[in-house]
Amino acid sequence: MITTEISLSQYSAMSWLVQLFLLLCCTKCSLSWVHEHTRGQVWPLPRYISYQNTLNYINPANFSFKKITNNTCPILEEAVKRYTDVIKKMLPHHHHQWQGCSDGESLQEVLVALTGPCEEWPYLHMDEHYEVHVNRPDYDNLTIVSSSSVWGLLRGLESFSQLVTPSTDAAGCLVLNSTDILDYPRFKHRGLLLDTSRHYLPVSVILNILAAMEMNKMNVFHWHIVDDESFPYQSITYPSLSDKGAYDPKTLIYTQNNVKSIIEYARLRGIRVIPEFDSPGHTKAWGGGANKLLTACFTNGSFNGEFGPIDPSRSQNFKFVRTLLEEVKSVFPDKYIHVGGDEVQFGFQCWMSNPTVTQFMKDNNITSPENLEGYYMNQVLDMVYNINASAIVWEEVFKHGDPLHNDTVIQIWRSNRTEMLNEVTKEGKYALLSQGWYLDHISDQWQDFYKIDPTDFNGTVAQYQLVLGGEACMWGEMVDETNIVSRIWPRASAVAERLWSQKVVGKTAPAPRLNEHVCRMKQRGVAAQPANGP
């Protein structure tokens, strides 16, 4: 039986495989996998999913995806290889020898149908719709993953792979229910911020996190690449920035090749890489490699040895920022660049202490440090648009009333989210939610993140449509390669489901599904920590 649109309340009665176990043992999953969990359910929950009453078996040695497309599509080629590998590695070691399944239908081939053009780069408005049908009786019992875009196929292949689990008997085969999925995301921008300034993160760790993002259908890697503490980005134009600003100028940097490989790894997974070059504050580490870029702070009329935000009184500094942004635009293919703009007020005192800056303000009728900040951000935003890019900024830039371009995105991180979401969208601006989704707040559990919804404010439909999504933020003060993966996952998975699935997912209790998802991430090499206690 096939239903093309199935309400969530139906699925539980229809499924027999996909039931909750109080599974006190699960060596097939993970040594520490001990909690109540589902089997073969998908995270984030698809919009429509219907499990049928037939079971299918997969012999990993005799299984393949078959592409159906009019185009050559390298991302699809790679994805098919990747998911073939996922399926083949799903049986635990002692089951690598196929022992056969006693009954049911054997599933040997999955069609992967791209019905639209092949695209090369993920982007804000990319299409991620897809369908999955497993053993479809009204269509020759085919199993098919289909989408009009390669991005949808990536999401569909991930969902298909999540339907498959090792059988619970000793047969050592893989099983999945006959299933129908019609799916698409609720929000277009489903991001994760990584901060590589407070602690350097090895490239391998970033790739591991990108792999996990794909498993959670997150599609934006917001790379907070530099900040006060270090400047690990090795610039082509200004190599002195990392020479002087990285923790180590030779080993603790991201070379152009590193950046390329990260962008490529993300691209193949439908993940945009949006770099953040935050200014005019949060730039201390830029100062060593850029002469007179930062404002010299004065006490009692003389330089006190400290430096503040970028000095907006020097026109050369705007030229410097513009050249840097031009390079950034050429290195990072995404349309958007994050230009920061947060917490500039911590530098106001320095700005106002510097006689050149205050003279500049007088000369230009700038009457307050807030206005000076606006003057600075204005120019930076114009630069961004002049190089045919678009900007994301932190909420302060909006709050200070700086003039913004139409496609500028405001990232809310600090204020009351209900009020800010309302204010930003009332002004017709795009909003991204991060407030409440700070992974460095270690007392916040996934349940806390899960409760937050970007449309929980009193707005119009037009306003809701301006909410592009949100980002979980992993600020780097207290994390490095030893603990960052387990700190992100599975807590960020809660944000991922909130941003993908429909608003009310209450009928399918998330905890047992998240337990399965943790298990799945661990199986695939992501060191996700326990989601819930025993």
Add this chain to the structure above:
Amino acid sequence: MITTEISLSQYSAMSWLVQLFLLLCCTKCSLSWVHEHTRGQVWPLPRYISYQNTLNYINPANFSFKKITNNTCPILEEAVKRYTDVIKKMLPHHHHQWQGCSDGESLQEVLVALTGPCEEWPYLHMDEHYEVHVNRPDYDNLTIVSSSSVWGLLRGLESFSQLVTPSTDAAGCLVLNSTDILDYPRFKHRGLLLDTSRHYLPVSVILNILAAMEMNKMNVFHWHIVDDESFPYQSITYPSLSDKGAYDPKTLIYTQNNVKSIIEYARLRGIRVIPEFDSPGHTKAWGGGANKLLTACFTNGSFNGEFGPIDPSRSQNFKFVRTLLEEVKSVFPDKYIHVGGDEVQFGFQCWMSNPTVTQFMKDNNITSPENLEGYYMNQVLDMVYNINASAIVWEEVFKHGDPLHNDTVIQIWRSNRTEMLNEVTKEGKYALLSQGWYLDHISDQWQDFYKIDPTDFNGTVAQYQLVLGGEACMWGEMVDETNIVSRIWPRASAVAERLWSQKVVGKTAPAPRLNEHVCRMKQRGVAAQPANGP
């Protein structure tokens, strides 16, 4: 210049190598090692340490320890091998080729002198005093680690190894100041509790944690091996306990060989392994493999399907516990067994619902569940002493006024610690502090743990002497192999220093030393998380 007793205030003026760096690069240490940190300082801080004004160089290829002892002493043999390895692996990879040091004195041989008998098993009252002298001018410029016990030598070798660091120039050699250390611990019992019931921990993870304990001079592994959630200990006498009570009876268990290898690994590092078989509560996982061991709970006069604490109305159950404890005594060589006794009150309602139990109480003039608990614990404590062991119990056993043997140790975990430490020691009982040192309280940082001192109560000297030390507790609900190591270290290091070093260590700011120690742990394969932000 040598001083045999040097006050802590002197050391900082005397040292030039051991200074604080705002080291923005430290590839020699760790890729993520970016904080203000010391070089060549010892954690936990020795009682007396004096750095001299001469520098010594080590060529790892031409370095050895030379044992001076009248005994064969296998623990010492192993320790010398282990620390030789630590020294040889201290240079980063690209420096494995010795390039030589430009000047200073070459240190090729360290004498390791055991001046007393060789002991085989660590124990509560073992002697851990040691001295380290590096390039001692009044004694032929020898470098020596000496102690009258092998346990002291273990601590001394660890301290010596912590004095050594890679040179900061490009020479690729190891350096250390001439130094004198006279050292011994403030408390005898410096423990770490691991809970292998809520999540199973692979043996390799436990060994890694034991290795880190040695680096922190902790000497008790309190193995909370079983609990409500699972029974991973594979008993010789009662194999059904893990067959029915482990998360998986084949893979998620500790076999006798596993247990032996853990005890041996700990023994070689001077670490006692104290198993906890907590009863009569916290025993749900025992029930499947032990017929009628647990109390059947009743509702409205009939069994409701739930089980409570061990049923004290059946004499067979005491026989069962006694046989189990006899086995435990034969498997775990330490004098002490932890027999739990916490949170029994959560089972009182079940006890009182069961007609056999209430009839038993009536027959034996037991008038309250508290008294029934006392009746049970009394018998268990007697068993422990009858098999020539000693007991550690949780504080409830003391609070309920159960009669205790003289060497029973009360572990304080829940009450106001100041009051409980006072009350326990006023009664002449031994106390262990854990309250405030719960590693599962993830918002507590190392600074919070560091503030707590087991003698912070208003008692007499005789009372203070009854405080044996304390334990950091890593309860297992939310940790498994993905995050337990980074969650324990370096936060437990704060407890380790509190229990080893003198009470006032304020003159040597702990944060930069702890940053170095984190770096050192990572170098030696322990995934310690950042101690402090940048």
